[in-house]
Amino acid sequence: MSENLELELKEMLIERLFLKMQPDDIENDKNLMNDYGIDSVCVMEMVVGLEEMYGITFEPGEFKLDYFQSIKNMADFVRSKQK
Amino acid sequence: MIVKRQFIDCDNRQLYAIINLPEHDYSEFVICFHPLFEEKKLSHRFFVELAGKLAAQNKASILFDLSGCGDSSGTMADAIFTDWQADSQAIVSFLKSNYPNIHFSLLAVRFGAIPALHLAQTLQPLKKIALIDPVTDFTSYLHEQLQQKLVREMMTFGESRTESVDSLLAQLDAGKTIDLDGTELTPALCESLADFNLSQLQVSALPEIMLIQQTAQGILTAAGNQLLDSLNAMGLPTSIECLKCPPFWKLFDQKAVGTTINSTANWL
Numbered sequence: 001m002s003e004n005l006e007l008e009l010k011e012m013l014i015e016r017l018f019l020k021m022q023p024d025d026i027e028n029d030k031n032l033m034n035d036y037g038i039d040s041v042c043v044m045e046m047v048v049g050l051e052e053m054y055g056i057t058f059e060p061g062e063f064k065l066d067y068f069q070s071i072k073n074m075a076d077f078v079r080s081k082q083k
Numbered sequence: 084m085i086v087k088r089q090f091i092d093c094d095n096r097q098l099y100a101i102i103n104l105p106e107h108d109y110s111e112f113v114i115c116f117h118p119l120f121e122e123k124k125l126s127h128r129f130f131v132e133l134a135g136k137l138a139a140q141n142k143a144s145i146l147f148d149l150s151g152c153g154d155s156s157g158t159m160a161d162a163i164f165t166d167w168q169a170d171s172q173a174i175v176s177f178l179k180s181n182y183p184n185i186h187f188s189l190l191a192v193r194f195g196a197i198p199a200l201h202l203a204q205t206l207q208p209l210k211k212i213a214l215i216d217p218v219t220d221f222t223s224y225l226h227e228q229l230q231q232k233l234v235r236e237m238m239t240f241g242e243s244r245t246e247s248v249d250s251l252l253a254q255l256d257a258g259k260t261i262d263l264d265g266t267e268l269t270p271a272l273c274e275s276l277a278d279f280n281l282s283q284l285q286v287s288a289l290p291e292i293m294l295i296q297q298t299a300q301g302i303l304t305a306a307g308n309q310l311l312d313s314l315n316a317m318g319l320p321t322s323i324e325c326l327k328c329p330p331f332w333k334l335f336d337q338k339a340v341g342t343t344i345n346s347t348a349n350w351l
Contacts, residue, residue: 015299040238063233063243
């Protein structure tokens with residue numbers, strides 16, 4: 001895993017969701033749904049992206065919106081799964 | 084283009100079909116197979132616009148609803164794969180009776196690939212098959228659909244109400260029906276599709292196949308490569324088109340559908 005996980009996640013988001021923005025345009029703490037218009041279809045893409053990029057398996061009870069609210073939350077979730 | 088909308092009989096069911104005929108002489112009919120669930124609704128515009136393109140190339144097309152789907156009779160609660168196979172055969176019989184001396188091509192989006200490839204085993208004369216991000220592994224597809232259900236629950240309630248994909252699979256195993264966006268997914272349907280195995284299909288007509296995928300990277304996915312290997316192993320000449328644009332059946336951006344329509348219509 002790269003030391004700059006947040007940047008990787010932003011790049012994944014931009015690529016998989018065909019967003020017309022740069023990684024720097026996405027702030028780590030901003031709400032992805034409210035501020036960047038991420039919807040359920042996009043979150044599904046993020047779930048698949050996390051599975052493919054980091055080999056993450058979502059365990060029972062881990063489908064929580066909080067993990068996808070911001071880049072920071074996603075990064076924290078990925079790090080917790082890597083421990 | 085002349086558009087006919089009609090119901091076609093199949094056993095005790097009626098299948099709703101939209102038939103698109105070119106203004107001039109034609110000798111080819113493209114039979115279109117729709118995806119399931121939310122993807123069916125989101126891909127309808129693709130089929131409508133594609134039909135216009137095909138008609139402009141003097142190719143007729145037919146889009147029909149599998150029984151239990153769309154405007155065809157029955158419900159998804161009663162749907163099983165053998166009925167859908169019979170549906171496809173009924174459409175072919177109808178076309179052969181009403182439009183003699185035509186060649187067939189098949190076009191399938193996502194799940195539509197399963198009934199389309201089944202039909203390809205017996206359909207003659209069969210010229211081409213276009214498969215758009217085809218589903219050929221029902222187990223993976225089912226997992227994906229159930230995961231989407233969890234994500235939708237998570238978006239609505241903050242966390243999924245169902246524990247996991249495995250718990251949904253356990254419900255199916257226990258004979259319970261699962262609601263997918265208002266559509267019933269029954270254990271009987273899953274059971275009837277579980278045995279689908281691409282490598283066991285016997286396609287004697289050897290049609291040309293085009294595999295189209297729309298991905299973020301613009302390259303064939305692992306599943307796409309696996310499918311390509313299977314088709315090659317079956318001796319089916321397969322070409323590939325990878326489009327770097329959003330999948331129209333997910334509706335990130337409906338404007339992107341034009342690229343796929345052009346690629347598909349030009350190849351067919």
